[in-house]
Amino acid sequence: MAHTVEWKVRLYLxxxxxxxxxxxxxxxxxxxxxxxxxxxxxxxxxxxxEIGDELAAGRAMHDLGRQLVGVAQRDIEGMGAGATERWARPETGWPMPDRQQGR
Known part of the structure; x- marks a missing residue:
């Protein structure tokens, strides 16, 4: 099932x-x-x-991303699925140190 949407982000500095x-x-x-x-x-x-713009914009987008993941987690739970891991991370990148140590 193909699904294509366009979301718009506006960034104000x-x-x-x-x-x-x-x-x-x-x-x-x-x-x-x-x-x-x-x-x-x-x-x-x-x-x-430019450095201030980059830092402030990056931090705003990070905040936006955190909120979006929170909305998705609430939607998942609202569908009756079990709670997802609170600190879930993408499969790519470095693993979290706590996971490496079995915590």
Missing amino acids: FEDEGTTKARAVLNTGTTELTGHGAAHRNPADRDVP
Whole structure:
């Protein structure tokens, strides 16, 4: 069964006196989620706005992703499926240290 959808994400960046704030808004057509992130420049550091943008945007998107996984977990549980592992991670990448040690 093929399934194709397009979700739109809008990313807003605001900078004021060494602080960059980001807001990422995901619209799935049925749900809207908003993630937030911020980056603070040390006054001793050189002013490079792109770095603040990257950090704040990355943090906002990370927040958005965390929320989206939470929505999916609640939906899974709402379908009568057992609770998923709270800290489930994708199959790719490094395993969590606790799993390596059998905790």
